[in-house]
Amino acid sequence: MYSSYQAKYFKEQLTLKRPSNSIENLVSALAGARVDLNPHQVDAAMFAFKSPLSQGVLLADEVGLGKTIEAGIVLAQYFAERKRKILLIVPAALRNQWLSELDEKFYIKSIILESKNFNRLKKQGMMNPFEQKDSVVICSYNFVASKQFEVSKVNWDLVVIDEAHRLRNVYKTNNVTGRKLKDVLNNRRKLLLTATPLQNNLMELYGLVSIIDDRVFGDAKTFRDKYINVDNEMTRNIFLKARLQQFCKRTLRKQVVEYVPYTKRTAILEEYTPSIEEETLYNEVSEYLRSPVLYALPNSQRTLMTLVLRKLLASSSFAISGTLDSLILRLQNMLAGIDSEINLDDYDTLDELLEELDLAGEEDKVDAIKQHYAISEELEKLKSYAKLAKSIKRNSKGENLLTALEKGFSKATELGASKKAVIFTESRRTQDYLYNLLSANGYEGKIVFLNGTNSDENSKRIYKEWIERHKGEDIVSGSKQADTKAAIVEEFRSKAEILIGTEAAAEGINLQFCSLLVNYDLPWNPQRIEQRIGRCHRYGQKNDVVVINFLNNKNDADKRVYELLDQKFKLFEGLFGSSDEVLGSIESGVDFEKRISDIYQNCNTADEIRTAFDKLQEEYREQINEKIINARQTLLENFDEEVSSLLKIRNSETNSSISKYEKWIYYFMLSQGNNNIKVIDDTRFQYIGKEYSGAYNLNWKDSDNRKEIFLRREHPLCQKFIEQCDQNELNLAEITFNYSQSGRKISFIDTLIVKKGWISVSKLVNNSFEEQEYLLVSAICDNGVEIEADLVDRLMALEVLSVKNVESNIIERIVNHQKQLELQTIKDIEMKNKEFFLQECAKLDEWSEDLKNNLQVEIKDIEKLIKEKKKEFDNSIDLDLTQMLDRKEELNKLKRLRDKKRRELYDEEDKVDEENDRLQAQMRSRVKGSTQVKQLFTIRFDIR
Template identity: 30%
Template sequence: RTLEALSCEDSFIPVYASASNKIYPFQIAAADFALRSPYQKGVVLCDEAGLGKSHEAMLVITQKWLEGRRRILLAVPNAGLLCQWTAMMEELYSTPYIVLSTHTQWDALATEDEPNPFLRDAVVITTYEFAAANENEAGAVPWDLAVFEEANALSTVYQEGNQQAKALKRVAGGAFKLLLTGTPIEKNIMDLYGLIWFIDETVLPDDREFLARYLRRPERYPELSELVRPYCFRTLRIQAADYAKVPRRVLLTYEYAPSPQEQMLYDLLYAYVNQPVKLAFPEMDPYDLALRLLGLQGSSTAAILQTIRGVIRRLEQIPNAAGEVAQWREMERAALEVKREAKATELLYALKLGFAAMKKRGEARKAVIFTESVETQNMLLPLLEGAYRTALYRGGTDYSAIQTFKGGGEVLLTTDNGARGFNLEEAAFVIHYDLPYNTLKLEQRIDRCHRLGQENDVLSLAFINRDNLSDVRKLELASKRTLVSGGVFGLTDSVLGGFTNDLNAGFRDAESRLRPRAQVEADYQETLIRNEEENRRAVSAAEDVLFTTFSRELAQRVNLSPQYISHKAEELNEALWQLVKTFFLRYNETNTDCVFVIDEEAKTVTATEYETLPVLFYYWTGSRNRPYRSQKRYGMGGGFKPRAGQITFSSIIGQGVLHEIECANAGTLTVEGTIEPCRIGLYTVTLTGGSARREIPVLRGVTDSVRALSEDECRAVLALPVLDCAEDGSRSPHWLKGRSAPHELDKLVPVGALLEQEAEKLSPAQAEEMERMKLRCNGHKAALARKLDGLEVQVRALEAERESVTGDRLKRLSLEKEATRLRRELMKGRESQFFDAMRLDVELEEQIQKFAEQEKLTAKVIREFMIAVTGGN
């Protein structure tokens, strides 16, 4: 059974090194979706934020690593997220990685033997900026997998301007591209277009046609959803709530009143916006100018004051602008009259109310405050620091503010740079001091705290001034953009609600809906019991994927929540430990340069009595074999240090043991109990077809009375307690075994059934690939038609222009000649279009036929061993 589990190379093996980490069915489904087809060029994993896309990506990364596809690039948009990823990998995973994001790291990793640091025997974690800046070196690596965190930053790759995104697409090259984003539609529907274009520019119509068909066309969102379905996988919180702890989100929107001094400044700004002549903004649309200026004032007086002073300096350089300078000087004086802003005062009171309520519920006093403006941050910081342990984050490479807040901090004051990717589940109080125009930014802000791992219900408080034109417009956009995202992907939660102009009453209502932490847990357990049967079906489906579709190989402490199958992880870890012991005991038997001491209780292996640590084996790096030198100490525990010595299925030592472990070609086995003597063989059936390759272990047996034994019967015999065993013949690892002399038992291997089953699994992926071929062909045809349609439009325009000319015969003649020329070109094009379309159809048919021939499955059968089994007492 253990050998069956560990011999399947083409398997999906999620590897966790911490008992606290859990795999959820929807995360398995996401990884299954990403790896379902050997033909697709990539996918977008776009779960609602907080549902663990990084862990889904690690399932895919681990799978590729275990398949021997070791050229893996992981790119993140900033250094803060880089730190978060490395912390997660260091704590929870044993897949080797390096960080390459600075020239200092470059110099440390570059060697004479390999001057390109991107070519390493590890997952290469870098930033967008560094990978794009070093495109030649990064692009020289034939990546197997390229993962892009917060991939919404790549959505304008199809446009002329985003040179960084274009460079990253070139760097990824032919790799499978895994894009992670909780906001696949951030501004409009073209964001989604760009993400799929980044993966494969051939599968969608051109951007103009896509824009015309889907932008602001909600009636076509179901059609669009079907179109992008093969490329996008999204789980909503509501879908996960029956088996994962997803706390409530309670919304409170406070309509505050500005002070008289703030209202006076607003009135001056509003009057300026509406005056007919504005020397400071001569070209700007009044509505856009209103949103800009009134939005800044809505953020803070400090934010608008900086703009006022900048305008004054600019006007002083313009002749005859003294009158307008005087207007802006009046605004400056009005701004200086604002000594304490009403919203800032209400913020301090809201924190007092919120922290008092959190104390009652047994929560940590922690709040995250988002602002739009750095100047607003500068104004708030001294007010907050006087009352709370406050950390300030503005983005950039300094991650210490986030770490300080996650530790002993009480308030994190941040711009929207803190809303992307960070895990802030330590806090359950989110405050939108300013509203952004982009609704999905609100969602991203809340999702920093409202995510898996959050133990408390989350309170989201937004401030709004209903008398400010900018704030009113933001409310309108919130409704419209929610409609777009919901129409294509679906949304679980609102981002604004609970409107009130009485902060005390608003908090009383919110507090009545926020549960104590113990109640959150109790309700979750009740939900598990209530949905137990449905959960069992969901987990069973996930189990089928986890243990059958991909493999039964699991590593350290894998838990599927609800934890119905965690015992299988323990069973497989124990099997791995037995193989590790066997490997090192055999090393001690055959070598004298080192003695490995095995501690069964602690599950550690320690090197002793050596001058130099020995080379244990050679391993494949993706481009060559490299010697692996032993560590001083190895261990099975999730918290074992150093991390490089941790034994898991994905670590180099674990992979090496599985690769090098040897068994004899034949042997005898005496088991406890009365059984009919039999022979049992373990076979590896390698199925290959074009891009697909899979190894399937098969057990088959036959009794002395010539009764065939099924897979399950063979397992049952091998599971009996062993009384005695002996090997016969030379030992060799799986990868060195060749074809043995034929045996009657070989005929029982169900090669035909396995080929049929594998073909059935591949059929949907192959059909999908053929459909992509057809779409590309139709796209070429559509491009031919669009070109001719353009000529026809030109002919009609010339004819209309000719008819409008009455007195100029020469001009009419010239227009007629040009129209005649274009008509001839159009007729020739129509004739050519017919034959070009036929040619494209023939080429498509040949392409599909060639694809079908290439993908035809073949089978190769290798007998690993044959064992004679008898019963005894």
């Protein structure tokens, strides 16, 4: 059916190392991803590959536009190029989400490194656990900062930094973590992701760009003088925007509505009144937590523990009851001289809080003998609280949930949605309580769980059935935690009506088939709430999303928290949810939670609570600065018309390139698999072999629906065929293509007068700024008519009638055509490299001018001071002689300093120029690079 020449041709198309800044370079990543690609995401990924000389870029799309997908495309391309030393730095709360997204959408394996497994790997003999093979290393900010030595020893191909606005104040000496990261990652290529690159002042842009590349702007003082302390902001914006556009890219949600259909979110507030017993328990435990000294809580972690205990207290009596037992046990052990930790496993995200707050230090040692009376007194209090908690069998909030679900399902049905709801709680014990409550009230057999362990019997059964159902399929990752999550979500989608999840459920899962979300426990962290809602209110959601929130109407602090989240942060209603300005103003969600916790901890009366929240609200209002919003729009955003036009072009390019790539992989598999492949249609085939047997499909959605294997270049069967194809040596042959019986209509073949000729294919490899390969395809009919390379693609897709070796001299014309292609390709490479070179030179020239200007400004500042001091001296006639001499000496010192700086100026300017010349000379030597050409095959063709 097909020949080894066709297999070779399509294999080379699939594996060619094209220029990094071309759309064709990305197609293997794009075609092999399980995502609905949007043109703005492809455009962002293209921007990241803009120049091989670039030290990195900042992708600053608005919230909800898929920066994870954009980064995933870039990472997938790095993996395809075997550049797999990749470090991903993210907030602790997002580590699992990134791990899941990379695995499920891009087939990229990763490992989360934190203290426990880092130390375990060291003990197992791994010298540097950051040295991972074929896995992305995911770490929190604090962990990377704490492991500078080990991080610095890895030659990273790429470092991705999510929520990079955390580093925008890196230029400040008190930003210890930021400065550590900047130092250890210097000269590594970086991809920064943030929706809020500019929040408070223009120096933040200086900080972020300096993380990427220290040789863009001069120092911080020069940046202030040149771009902040200016009279004409319009002129400033023009010049600063020109310098930023090389490094920063930002797309807005309103610019992509043509490609990303957004549904709305609607809020329902369910107020409830706690029982007398519930209110008593809440007040007594709250008062206990305010005690100046608490032995049950280690001082080193008291802030964290108090925050967690308050959340569990607000969740349910069942949640706090179990935690009180753990506190009681700790005090009893203390009296017995035994050290023990508090068991807070009920709270899923404890490890993340520890990581984020960097509080995982040693506990304080307490002399239990000396403090025996105080500990015993505290123990009795805790026992009384625990007794009260256990006596409460019904929770008012839980009873209201039944009513709220009826309202929610009614609203969802009205909006055309299916009867599905996800309920979020912050406690596993509350999760158990809700399961029993709902099961007893009409939902038995319709509920699934999702938490950090999923150790319940129902989850185990669902997992076991899922593994059996998907045996041998790509969907099974081998990670029990990831596969359990996938099994639960599938069960929820296909059978269950309710998913009760802890925070673990908000990470890395796609619930766009569900449009009713219940915040049974409302987090204080707005970013966490947005993450929860984003599980349902996301790309692919067909219905408006209903969000139900609960509010204790007898708790003044709860009321103000809800008001802040709803009215000021606008999390629950509208088309997009919270704005970037709002979410970005919250430097760290955990820090914000601490602020809220402090109010609960320190305010007793309604007036105190109101005053504290008013102050907090005013702080965040000041941070959402209209002047800065305008500056961000001017400097980082492009006009809608410009963006719209570019996205249309990018959409067309992407679809065209992916379509061509899919044909290459399809025909490569057919031509290399020949006898073992049975064609189903033009995107699917059946492969029968000792291994990897099954139905293969180029379309990931269709493959999921049909339970077929999604065909990617990285699939083991395709890789096996590529290795086999590389071993083939191809001699001169004559191939007869079967066009007349192909059932295809190819106009260019129909117009050919002579349907015989020559095809020659060679590969040009150039090593300059990067290694890049080009396929040189020459096709000439015997009457001299040339066939374009794109048309050779279609010819090569035809089945063959015969292949026979020939002994014939290759015509001179085809040899000459190949030589011309070679020379033109080299010329094009040099022209493109020249552009990269000049662009980088311009950047370095501006950087060196900034440094030199700063040296001159320093002298001008001294001269200004000399004038002031001289004026003071001239007016010092009333002073005594000693004072006059002191002033004269001060003036002379300044003059000597000025003269010294003048002499040094030329030396310093020469040093700057020398460094600039050195860097440019390094690049200049690589502009042309070296070139090799390898002949792949030449054939005589005959089209029948």
